[in-house]
Amino acid sequence: MNPSFPGTPSAFLPGGRAWLLGALLLATGCAHDPDIRASRDGTSGMTTRPAAEYLSCVKEDVGYRTDTFTEEEDGKTLLYVGSTDPNRASGLVELSSAQGGNHFSVxxxxxxxDKGRLINVALMCSKA
Incomplete structure (x- = not known):
């Protein structure tokens, strides 16, 4: 008995839809950007809390489960979650001073x- 599959390889995808599957896989691979700063999962807003108090609040809730790292860059305070490498960090909170308070981006x-835990914490901590 011959253990081969009958027909042509396109028999696995009726109607010759192999090109469609290939195009979708290619598009999915090209759309991925490992840099956390390019993530679409996030939000931004304003807080009247002082920068140190706001970041302390975020660290307090997130930091007990994972490492957090703070950096200063171009007048912004960056709080990385998990790693300081933007390609490996699981989260990033950017805080910069703005008129009447601080602008945050997460x-x-x-x-x-995890249902956007870091995003929820950043929003909760922004409330005075």
Missing amino acids: RQRSAWQ
């Missing part, structure tokens, strides 16, 4: 896995 990689 990005989280794979926010769907």
Whole structure:
């Protein structure tokens, strides 16, 4: 008995839709950007809390589960979650001073896995 599959390779995808599957896989691979700063999972807003108090609040809630790292860059305070490498960090909170308070921006990689915990913490901590 011959253990081979009958027909042509396109028999596995009726109607010759192999090109469609290939195009979708290619597009999915090209759309991925490992840099956390390019993540679409995030939000931004304003807080009247002082910068140190705001970042302390975020660290307090997130930091007990993972490492956090703070850096200063171009007048912004960056709080990385998990790693200071933007390609490996699981989250990033950027804080810069603005008229009447501080502007924050938060990005989280794979926010769907923990229901956007970092995003929720950043929003909660922004409330005075």
